[in-house]
Amino acid sequence: MNILSEHACWGGVQRFVTHDSRECAAPMRLAVYEPPQARAHAVPVLYYLAGLTCTDETFTIKAGAQRLAAEHGLMLVAPDTSPRQPRIAGDDASWDFGIAAGFYVDATVAPWSAHYRMYGYVTRELPEFVAAHFPADVRRQSIMGHSMGGHGALVGALRNPASYRSVSAFAPICAPSRVPWGEKAFTGYLGPDRDDWRQYDASALVEQAPFHSEILVDQGSADQFLAGQLRPELLADACRRSGQGLRLRMQAGYDHSYYFIQTFMPEHVAWHAAALRASG
């Protein structure tokens, strides 16, 4: 692990680090916030997965979450949104595929399959890495995300319910198999067989096996991507059919930005903190 920078923040420390990822066979950046409580004992971990075009810095700079993590005694872990090197031909040809658009899948199509393994990176490698290098109790962890990262958080939790106490999302891509962003990414990373896409589609997964507790989703009504890319109604329908608890809140007038995210972040962090405090 290489520490890029560290900053005192709300009595704790905000760090930016890089490490060599086994899953991605690439160096990966991430941001880790250690709350003041971590000086005395290992603390639970809350992961945040960011959206298209974002980096490990986006949430860290814009979401106002360190204050809340310090209040609740949680570590915040925000990985980058894709590998960035070694470079692959075409990886920056569009903003919604390749660099900063890993879509939290393990690619099976060459050349992406060599490095674009963000699903395994987030769900398998990252908890091990965090446990090895930080005062974290990864038996207690939860996950949230925004947009593409909301999709990643939902998929990670639905496929690994024993790993996460709780899951929430801001404006997630709820049914990626059925919207342009997801269709482009899944075709490129996974190939044309739509059966292979179901393992990365929250609205499909939730019908196979619900999560063990209620899912929290906030969605702005003025979000420019709501009808075309996000489609929370498809997740709501699937949850209804499978008996999955879903607290889907339409937030009047809010858009897709971090001005929306920061407004509702306190309720998301409190939601996760309550689950992480529970015994078990």
Added chain:
Amino acid sequence: MNILSEHACWGGVQRFVTHDSRECAAPMRLAVYEPPQARAHAVPVLYYLAGLTCTDETFTIKAGAQRLAAEHGLMLVAPDTSPRQPRIAGDDASWDFGIAAGFYVDATVAPWSAHYRMYGYVTRELPEFVAAHFPADVRRQSIMGHSMGGHGALVGALRNPASYRSVSAFAPICAPSRVPWGEKAFTGYLGPDRDDWRQYDASALVEQAPFHSEILVDQGSADQFLAGQLRPELLADACRRSGQGLRLRMQAGYDHSYYFIQTFMPEHVAWHAAALRASG
């Protein structure tokens, strides 16, 4: 006024706008946060002046202040840090002079004197502009800033005590006449005569005429610019000599970043809110 974007945030609205500045004879950008209370009545205004290399977006994205403005019912106004057009030869030759480095002075040296008039822009034009276009009660206004902007806030308040109820700063350049950043900027904008610099040097101004109430300054002890550029001890000495109340707090381990600023922003906004609530 041209609205560039608007975002719902903490029940209010974050706007980015441009307008044609009379003082700068140039288009100027600024960020204005209207708290929810502004829908019912005019609200007090808290200005924030940013530092070198920053824009109107820096504070708006990084400081976490909208939450506090919504809580206290204050409008936040964050101007850009210099004119950016029309371009002047050499305006981007260095990061600490020209674009994003207006230093909150009214330049007297050509060619800068044609546009670089950020002192007049902030203290004279901006209150008029805000009063004309937003539900603001500019009889109640306060000012704060960071680094170069902390210098700007202190100078603005010391020279216009009747205009501002309170002033605070994060890691301000306390004695610009006596440090490299200030010497470069003042020489370039004001010329070599150091007597002309005193009107823009908080440590000189406070000895001539103290502010009407205590000044709040937070300074990180791990700030890389502390000894070479910021020198709060010179402001403290000047305040002691003139009887100016100064609450200078050295914050152990904090650096020059917005991770420092966001940590102490709640106390600064509360400080100003208390002054703005007071009758008078």
